[in-house]
Amino acid sequence: MDQYADGHILSFWDCFGKKTEESKTWLLNILRKHGCKTVLDVACGPGTESEMLVEEGFTVLSSDASDVMITTAKKTRAARKEAIFSTWEIKLANWLTLPEDIQKPGEGFDAVICVGNSLPHLPFTDGPDRLQPYKVSLTNIISMVRPGGILIFDHRNFDCILETGKSMLNTVYRNTLTKRIELSIDYEKGVPQMIIMNYIFPPIGGQQQTRTFSIDFYPVLLNEFNQMLSTILGGTFQHSLYGDFKPYTPGDVHVKPGVFSHVVRV
Template sequence: MPTYQELHSRALSISSKIETIKDQYADGKAAGIYNLLIGDSNQRTKYYKDFLIGMLKKNNCKNILDAACGTGIDSIMLIDEGFKVVSVDASDKMLKYALKARWDMRQNSKYDQWVIEEANWETLPQDIETFLPDTQFDAVICLGNSFAHLLDEYGDQRMQKLCLSNFAKCLKPGGLLFIDHRNYDAIVNSGTTPGHTFYFNSKHPVDINTSVLVVRGEPVLVILDYCVYPSDDGELKEAREFSLRYYPHKLSTFTSMLDEAFENRARHHIYGDFQPLDKVPVPAFYIHVMQKAKN
């Protein structure tokens, strides 16, 4: 377990390098290992896929903005299900994999209209305007604990609030926002992170070491050190390691920020691991579904 001084030094180093949304995949290392962690894109875990696709179809959503597309795994799942998808990410290293996936699918007409662009949450409506003018979406998704990558540079979550407001602006009246975060309340209290999630379907063993930085009694940073052991037929090969930093969102505070971003006029439902909260005593993830006011 890293010492406080080591954590504090790491936190200061991170903060000094933040420019709007920090690209934690900039060196290409984590982006490459990410696919090992995610697993087979054709076998997304049942609760996740059924929940998302079912809710999108139930609400007649057709045009989807994947606002944290990463390597494109969710976008591919949505396109295969018949949705029209625009995929954006702040990391060009992650987008490289999405672009390659689109090229590999070029013989499939479903992928002809797949738009993949680099965009920043802090300027999201303006960025989208540059390549799709006057466009709003039936749904915006920001899943896989992606939003927690945005660190709190100023100590008051002003940038998180701005980005949530931008998600709302990208939606048509009545549109849906799907956004999630790990159960940081439980992580901070226990000092551990579940290794298996509904997002990952890796066939490889995964270890996660958890570090929590607390400043003046408040958790301000969670560092997850991932270790993935690639294996064939059960034979372990050399471990692949990478670290990611997250802002530890409290459920109550994140819920309030979302309501505020939608001017306290949206329908707000919270799920635990894609199930009703009363069915999951201690969920690994909280999933928020916001429905923008229709008028």
């Protein structure tokens, strides 16, 4: 059972929460390179990226579909007494109804981010187009950015996971996990429908037993994701692809990044 939406992940936040300096530097550089000032974080979780962006002077609206995550982010905001944190907005919102849940400022935000491998939480449909929830969500997320603004998406390298049956334990986002991941893949008619990752962490506080955390992902391959962007946006956008924060060329068999990041300028 996926233990993210119910907030169980927060009891493991010592393992997941602190991001690497590389991830922070990359995100800030991209936003500043494109002159962004207003940011919509549509997968804020407990507010890790959003809090950092507010600290760095961005005007941030954070949203998540989990009540638990929104409550946690609001507690984080309340604990920050600096005046700049009074500008941080936090709202409950669902990607599938985003234009109704969030009122965009003017023509839209300078940047919209959806990071932390968040999109693959979306379940596939049972109909003829299993990617329909992705397409609706991406369309709604894209609608929130202003003309000339940017979108930042990321997701794990599911191509490699499905090819090898293994997942990187440590990624560029979080590199201090110290035990292992037990992986299982559910197929239907030869098509991967779900990847279940059971994280096994060392015991803490004198306990004898290891800690476990389970999370489900619905894997979209890199070419599928790229094709969805092309279909939704047409030919009028710029797309830069990164693998572990370094420029990446699709099909490069010599590089197997743990995380793909997409920077899209519309």
